[in-house]
Amino acid sequence: MPPTGAPSAGAPFIAADVGGTHVRVGLVDGHDPSGFLQYRKYACADFAGLGEVLQAFLGTLGPGLAIDRGVIACAGHALDDGSLLSVNLPWPVVPARIREQLGFDDLRLVNDFEAVAHAVAAADAHSLLRLSGPARAMPGPTLVVGPGTGLGAAVRIPARGGAVVLATEAGQAALTVSTPLELAVLQEFLRERRHVPMEHALSGPGLLRMHQALARVRGVAPTRSTPDAISAAARAGDDPLAHDTLDLFCGLLGSAVGDMALLYGAHGGVHLAGGILPQIRDFLERSSFVARFLDKGPMREALQKIPVTLVEHGQLGVIGAASWYLDRIRQEDDACTEAAARTPRRRNTASTASQTRDGENHDETP
Known part of the structure; x- marks a missing residue:
């Protein structure tokens, strides 16, 4: 089931690609994972944590735009408690803590290269060099x-x-x-x-x-x-x-x-x-x-x-994270719709009982 407050279709959200040196963050059009409304790059060393990086980005959006959902693409292995095990990040990444810090309704985590793999369909536009094949x-x-x-x-x-x-x-x-x-x-x-x-x-x-x-x-x-x-x-x-x-x-x-x-x-x-x-x-x-x-x-x-191709990683991590996020939202919406279609409508018990009694009385009438 989708989380409480699941995003509505087309709602903008933030997508971040978190590396050991830089964090790339985009404000993404909810209809198009490559449609950035805004994009910035931050040095990890300048911030006390990922939450502070995302707060800095949100602060650039102005007071008229309220964002409360997002996705983080990050190197490492997600643990059962929702935190991230990584040997290369300068600070811990705990999505639940960051979600609370930002006041978000929904914040999800995906492996950074899993995100890039989701973006390879758009990689031709970012190709730099074919090395072999x-x-x-x-x-x-x-x-x-x-x-x-x-x-x-x-x-x-x-x-x-x-x-x-x-x-x-x-x-x-x-x-x-x-x-x-x-x-x-x-x-x-x-x-x-x-x-x-x-x-x-x-x-x-x-x-x-x-x-x-x-x-x-x-x-x-x-x-x-x-x-x-x-x-x-x-x-x-x-x-x-x-x-x-x-x-x-x-x-x-x-x-x-x-x-x-x-x-x-x-x-x-x-x-x-x-x-x-x-x-x-x-x-x-x-x-x-x-x-x-x-x-x-x-x-x-x-x-x-x-074929072995060199691609410009740059924005691919953010695009891939956004694509992964929108895919998950669509899958959850489809699952809810399918579950609702399979659920039989509840009959009015009182009405059914009354009809049964009427039928029984009618059958007993000489």
């Missing part, structure tokens, strides 16, 4: 994956009556390596922890960790202190350690995405999103990413038929 995909599941503060992934599966989206924690799966250099870097990681997840290397913070580990392997000092600085130096071509770090990053990412494509049967294509890749698109195109994506032995031919 044909222009047209075969029918089948679509994989959305990308590094940001962590490594997110979701799968969109075609189904009768609408697509089903599977949120994953693929970024927490173990990092696998294929070359002696990658093995040496992995051994450096293993000095600090027993389990090395993919996102420990394949993320913004992971790029810096990899730079530091590669420096230790080579017995030199790190040359850069932030992920952005590493990427910029690698693209400029004036820092061999930065260049090799980013090339290592792209190769490991290609191998990981190829594994995921096989694991999920992503014949419908792979969309690369996240906050990092659009910034290094020129380097990514020249890197070993595609070679490592395809380097899966006898499965190479199958992977060559899968």
Whole structure:
């Protein structure tokens, strides 16, 4: 059943895409998930919590517009108590607490890459670069994956009556390596922890960790202190350690995405999103990413038929969250309508009893 005060058709609402670094918020037209009435981007570090971010956004709307419903797309795993388990957010996310803080009637939570997967139907308009495969995909599941503060992934599966989206924690799966250099870097990681997840290397913070580990392997000092600085130096071509770090990053990412494509049967294509890749698109195109994506032995031919496209994540998370929200509202409305249609009308008991008595008296009359 829908929650109390379920949104009426067309009512505007807010949709937020929450990452470890930025929160993107849109005021969404209730008829069109990509129809933003207003859109803003906020730095997480500037706020004490997500509730404060959303309050700041609502404060920009003016007094004449009352919004009391919304959806949050956020990295992490939703727990039974409604809170979110995430290793990459700067503050806890508890939708019930935020709903009370904002005075909302309805506030829902969806995994951030699940939201992006809901938006892939509109991804063509946001495509930046096709890295591999044909222009047209075969029918089948679509994989959305990308590094940001962590490594997110979701799968969109075609189904009768609408697509089903599977949120994953693929970024927490173990990092696998294929070359002696990658093995040496992995051994450096293993000095600090027993389990090395993919996102420990394949993320913004992971790029810096990899730079530091590669420096230790080579017995030199790190040359850069932030992920952005590493990427910029690698693209400029004036820092061999930065260049090799980013090339290592792209190769490991290609191998990981190829594994995921096989694991999920992503014949419908792979969309690369996240906050990092659009910034290094020129380097990514020249890197070993595609070679490592395809380097899966006898499965190479199958992977060559899968389009791999870089998309601009930007507003896709907000669009996807809004699309997911409107789908849920429609499903709940349809379920209520169907339930009402199946419920038999209650007869007037007193009238029925009176008619029965009249009938019985009539039958007994000589």
